[in-house]
Structure formats: C-alpha cells, structure tokens
Amino acid sequence: MGMNANAAWPESRHFLQPWHGRVVDAAGPLFTLLQAILAFVLLVRTGSRLAYPFVLSSLIMRILATGISVFNPNDEARLSLALGLGTWTLPLAMCIALLALTIAASRRLNAGAAFNALSVVLIVVFSSILILANQYAATR
Secondary structure, X not given: OEEOOOXXXXXXXXXXXXXXXXXXXXXXXXXXXXXXXXXXXXXXHHOOHHHHHHHHHHHHHHHHHHHHOXXXXXXXXXXXXXXXXXXXXXXXXXXXHHHHHHHHHHHHHOOOHHHHHHHHHHHHHHHHHHHHHHHHHHOO
C-alpha cells in the first residue's frame, strides 16, 4: 500500500477485489464523521471551545471534497455510485449531518459570527498549508 496525508492506494494501483476500494472509500468519510461526533461529545461534556474547530473542520473538509466531486468524484460520491444511490446522495447526506452537528455545537457555545468566521479562516489557511505540503511531498 502507498499513502500520503490524504489518500491510500495499492502499489499496483488496482484493488484485488472491487469491495476493497469501497472500504477505502468509506474509511475517510467515516473517520471525519467520527472526529466530528467525538469532538461534539467532548464539547457538550466540557463546554470547551477547543473542541469546536474539530467539528467545524469536519464540515469544511467534506464540503470542499463534495465541491471537488464535480470534477473528480470524492470518496462519498464513489461509494454512493457503487451503492446505486447516484453521485450526490451520500455526499449531501454527510454534509447535512455535519452541518447539523456544527450548528448544534455553535449554538451550545453561543458562538457568534466573528468566532465562526475566524474559525473558518484559520481552518482553511491551515488546511491549505497541509494540502500544499502533501502535494509538494508527493512530487519528491
């Protein structure tokens, strides 16, 4: 297997069985959903604002991945197609679920527009740095 910070793949570039690809496709979104749920639970139990960016970043990551699916189907889109649900069913369901968690977390913290805007900007900036670093490392 080969991997980087954003993907995993068999060295041969072909899975031995088609379902192997579906498991890999499901792993990323499931991890993102688990991250958001655990951060939300932590936020509810402790009231810590430090957990909120983990909920919000999960939403941002999936929205960006869904947007890119217009050009190249992301994990949820490939899985949705493989299950016969159409391209957009699972990506939209994931984004809606994460949006609901994010709204609930924001309300619980009484987070205002400024806090949310700053959080989005910081998440996008640091995510961009990680994505660029990953792409740079992949070219070496």
